[in-house]
Amino acid sequence: MKLSAQQIDKLYTFTRQHYVEWYDLQSELVDHLANTIETQWQENPKLSFDEALNIEFKKFGILGLWI
Numbered sequence: 001m002k003l004s005a006q007q008i009d010k011l012y013t014f015t016r017q018h019y020v021e022w023y024d025l026q027s028e029l030v031d032h033l034a035n036t037i038e039t040q041w042q043e044n045p046k047l048s049f050d051e052a053l054n055i056e057f058k059k060f061g062i063l064g065l066w067i
Helices: 007-016 021-044 051-059
Strands: none
Touching: 007 021, 007 051, 021 051
8 A cells, every 4th residue: 555645745744743854854754654654554454544653653762753
């Protein structure tokens, strides 16, 4: 399953909400998040977009996207 344009936009918003200000870094993070969400859906297609995003975000640890 592929992410929709709306879901990609939501990932950009998500990165901005987590204080990633530079567009090139946002784009790299969005690409990473999109790929890992799609991989999660292959393993468990019943996951919602938000559930998959939360699972992946937790992998960034206590500092979140600040690393």
